[in-house]
Amino acid sequence: MSDWRPIEVLLVEDDQGDILLTREAFELNKVKNRLHVVNDGEQAMAFLRREDTYKDVPRPDLMLLDLNLPRMDGLEVLREVKADADLRTIPVVILTTSEAEEDILRGYQLHANAYVSKPVDFDQFIRVVRQIDDFFVSVVKLPTHGQRL
Numbered sequence: 001m002s003d004w005r006p007i008e009v010l011l012v013e014d015d016q017g018d019i020l021l022t023r024e025a026f027e028l029n030k031v032k033n034r035l036h037v038v039n040d041g042e043q044a045m046a047f048l049r050r051e052d053t054y055k056d057v058p059r060p061d062l063m064l065l066d067l068n069l070p071r072m073d074g075l076e077v078l079r080e081v082k083a084d085a086d087l088r089t090i091p092v093v094i095l096t097t098s099e100a101e102e103d104i105l106r107g108y109q110l111h112a113n114a115y116v117s118k119p120v121d122f123d124q125f126i127r128v129v130r131q132i133d134d135f136f137v138s139v140v141k142l143p144t145h146g147q148r149l
Contacts, residue, residue: 006033007137010060012044014069025129041072045080048087060090062136067096067103075106082111089143093132
């Protein structure tokens with residue numbers, strides 16, 4: 001397809017092992033999207049708003065968001081993103097170890113685009129991240145950078 005471009009993915013994750021697995025899943029995938037990583041909710045908001053050291057970062061096309069984060073948890077990040085007219089069009093996939101019904105419900109109430117529980121098995125984890133990546137590259141039509149109504 002002629003208008004193909006790699007998508008910018010922001011991973012908000014504090015677990016170094018999960019960051020490494022996610023990077024590996026992206027590297028194993030045929031399509032080379034750009035993965036940016038921040039380690040807590042406050043860094044996520046600074047990245048999204050292009051503040052401080054993040055002033056020159058690209059706008060993410062997709063955010064993979066853990067719930068259990070230091071300084072500002074994932075649900076707080078999700079709430080702020082979906083309340084901000086400039087950020088709310090960024091699809092947010094909650095990618096977390098929590099399988100608690102209240103977390104799932106709250107995530108969707110706050111307008112998460114998907115809620116995915118992280119598999120503990122290495123191969124399954126890689127497969128899940130690749131499927132998320134494939135879905136948002138091959139199936140979903142994402143808005144052009146910075147466009148809003």
